[in-house]
Amino acid sequence: MAAPSRQVQVVSYPEGEVGPEHFEVVSVDVPDPGAGQVLVRNTWTSVDPGLRLRLRAEAPAGYFASFPLGSALDGVLTVGQVIASNAEGFEVGDTVWHPYGWREHAVVDAGVELMNGAGTMRVLDVADTPPQWYLGPLGAIGLTAYSGLAVADALGGGETLWVSAAAGAVGSLVAQMGVRLGHRVIASAGSAEKVAWLVDEVGVAGAFDYHREQPARALERLAPDGIDVYFDNVGGDHLEAALDALRMHGRVALCGSISDYEGEPTGPRNIFLATAKHLTLSGFRGSLHMELLDEMQSRLGGWLREGSVTHRETVYAGLDQAPVALQDMLSGRTSGKTLVRL
Ligand SMILES: NC(=O)c1ccc[n+]([C@@H]2O[C@H](COP(=O)([O-])OP(=O)(O)OC[C@H]3O[C@@H](n4cnc5c(N)ncnc54)[C@H](OP(=O)(O)O)[C@@H]3O)[C@@H](O)[C@H]2O)c1
Known part of the structure; x- marks a missing residue:
């Protein structure tokens, strides 16, 4: 049964500095997952400079596509928990990453390559690792x-x-x-x-x-x-x-x-x-360098564990804060990885 959930949509493309006035938070119905799909309750979502390049009628050639007006932002890396699954390899309770961020729930196709592979849904090992690190140093x-x-x-x-x-x-x-x-x-x-x-x-x-x-x-x-x-x-x-x-x-x-x-x-x-x-x-x-992901996670993960590299983050609370987080990050008011906790 479809259930209501909130998401950020683009209202207009900024000329100059982006601000909250370019977005709105709307409630939509999220469908039940179909065959091969999972329903994810998003817990962390990413705030990246590249989003600004996509807040235009045309994104730079070769880059990820621009965000259409009146739609959610597809192609924004996000971490969440599986709350319903019809896909092999994904269980309720698994923590996953996928690219349907800036919204509270997402229905995601399993096994489909997304964002050159960097956004393809995968189960994350969060036994000893904070989940949001997969949007930062381990992602x-x-x-x-x-x-x-x-x-x-x-x-x-x-x-x-x-x-x-x-x-x-x-x-x-x-x-x-x-x-x-x-x-x-x-x-x-x-x-x-x-x-x-x-x-x-x-x-x-x-x-x-x-x-x-x-x-x-x-x-x-x-x-x-x-x-x-x-x-x-x-x-x-x-x-x-x-x-x-x-x-x-x-x-x-x-x-x-x-x-x-x-x-x-x-x-x-x-x-x-x-x-x-x-x-x-x-x-x-x-x-476009997914071939280095395992090597990076192993080496950088080791440096994080030994403490020679530390992870810094600036966290905003709640979906409504995502546009402000983007504005602040582009203006240099954040440090380390900018994130929204949902
Ligand atoms: N090639 C890729 O695959 C890829 C992937 C991710 C990100 N990127 C790029 O990597 C860069 C950093 O991204 P990030 O995610 O790590 O963001 P970030 O560094 O956490 O945030 C952007 C920072 O850029 C600085 N900045 C803003 N305007 C500036 C200006 N006019 N001159 C100098 N510094 C300015 C600000 O810090 P200050 O306080 O220092 O000004 C701001 O905090 C961006 O160019 C982004 O597009 C590329």
């Missing part, structure tokens, strides 16, 4: 951080690595893994508190607040001999500064360009330096 965020280091050939350590947005979900893992792997890590973030965490807790070699010091200036000060690898979460002036600072044969992991997501894109003006210095600029998506 797509960990995979993005780890695969970015892999594509930039930076899992070996021993080099100078700059990571931007280094107190956020992906960046905080990259910074910590970078230190754990033996890199000299330079980190940038948007507040004094975040910079203090990076220096005092993570133990990076140097960190700066990009609101107070231009990235190019800061890199001259903190890495006068240049950098070998740049993990780019920001794009724009940060990428431009990295191209200046990179040494011959340097590498860049192009993870995201968040400085462009809510305004006019500002590309680097010195792209010829990539040619001159024989640089490798690698765009990548964590969800």
Whole structure:
């Protein structure tokens, strides 16, 4: 028998900064699961910068599709508990991840590949692990951080690595893994508190607040001999500064360009330096590196258990808070992984 449940729907596409006015919370009827389906009571849902790229009539080519108006947001990673199952391999009480977030209940097809595999429903081992870690270090965020280091050939350590947005979900893992792997890590973030965490807790070699010091200036000060690898979460002036600072044969992991997501894109003006210095600029998506998931969960899981990497999160309570959480995260008011507890 269908039962009512709440979900967030997109009302309009923002021009500039996203806010709660672009969404509404509506009650819908959730059907009983059919053959091969399970009904999930969602408990945690993810808040990601990539959502902002999909709050447009057309998402960037090649990326996940835009969110239609008047619909729930499909393709948002979420953790929940199975409360009814008609699918082999899924029992009532199992904790699963799936990609139907920003809603309280979801009916999910078992065995269907979703979000390049990163969202395909699977049962999670939560015996000794908080379930929301699968939306952070043990899920797509960990995979993005780890695969970015892999594509930039930076899992070996021993080099100078700059990571931007280094107190956020992906960046905080990259910074910590970078230190754990033996890199000299330079980190940038948007507040004094975040910079203090990076220096005092993570133990990076140097960190700066990009609101107070231009990235190019800061890199001259903190890495006068240049950098070998740049993990780019920001794009724009940060990428431009990295191209200046990179040494011959340097590498860049192009993870995201968040400085462009809510305004006019500002590309680097010195792209010829990539040619001159024989640089490798690698765009990548964590969800297209599912082959690294087991390796990442094993290594990063081990570092989390030994305490050399810690998980930070900012949690909002209740579905109604999801739009505010997105706005706050994009504005730099959150640290670590931004989540909504349902
Ligand atoms: N390639 C992939 O598969 C993949 C997957 C997930 C995420 N990403 C990308 O990775 C990046 C980080 O994502 P996340 O989930 O870890 O988010 P996050 O870092 O937790 O949150 C985004 C952070 O970006 C910073 N920021 C916002 N506007 C900025 C600007 N104009 N200049 C510099 N910093 C700015 C803010 O922190 P401050 O306080 O430091 O400003 C904000 O907290 C994003 O670019 C995202 O699109 C890529």
